[in-house]
Amino acid sequence: MGEVPGLRERKKLRTRRALIAGAVRLFLEKGYEQTTVSEIAAAAEVSTRTFFSYFASKEEVLLYNARESLDRVLRTVAERRSGEGPADLLTRAVGTVFEVIAGDAELGREITSVNHLIMTVPSLRAHALLLLFDTQRELAEALHRACPDELDLVEAAAAVGAVMGATKLAGYISLGRGDPSEEVVESCRRAAELTLAGLRVITTPKA
Known part of the structure; x- marks a missing residue:
């Protein structure tokens, strides 16, 4: 504990x-x-x-959760379990974010409101896009370090980009149709799970 x-x-x-x-x-x-x-x-x-x-x-106030979430994911990736494949590791790491949100309804509503603001304020969209790129690169490098025999850096980048892209787009689509915060979070989680299931085809150990 x-x-x-x-x-x-x-x-x-x-x-x-x-x-x-x-x-x-x-x-x-x-x-x-x-x-x-x-x-x-x-x-x-x-x-x-x-x-x-x-x-x-002001921008940092709105994007506060991104750094916290990334640090949580990076810690999980760095602590790869024995025998754990890259896709399973990424699944577990991404899952830590949803576990925290699921346990804090207020946080889920807050994140939904923040994402709504990002969608509607051009300057915030630009800032969030740059942050997303940096976040994906940092996570891809961490995943490659954790799984050097299974993924090269390009493959790690493809895996991370696919998961984060799917999650973000699903969340924005859900927001755009007016779903409540709980359903927005669930849409993101489902998108991550679907993408990670497909990514298992690239995790066969290299000869």
Whole structure:
């Protein structure tokens, strides 16, 4: 079991969550461009200086979960189990993200709202696209390091790109038709599972 966070750490987590929740609410109510950092700080009852001790910009507030999710996936990939094939490893790693979301309904709704904003704000779409590229490259390199005998770097990149592309597109399609957050998350999970099942054809060990 993980260590229980101390009082100081719990306070930091609450402040961070309040900043994120306040930002998302203001972005949806006022519009992304119209909302200022000082307004986000005020909504969380902290100073602007405190805001910048947690986030470097408004964009970072919205994309906060991407880094956390990637770090969780990278840790899982780095801890490959004995006899575990690349597709099974990637399945388990991606599954850790959905497990966290499934256990936190508020987080699922938050992520759905963030993705809705990304779809509707051009500057956020551009930022998210660059982040997605960097994320895929980092994960592909990690997968190749974990499975050097089964996948070369190009094959690892193809596997990661297929999974993340399918997941993102399924989520956006689900959002676009107005599905509730739980169904959006489920659409992403199903897309990942379907893609990973197909990727097993590239995981035969090389001669």
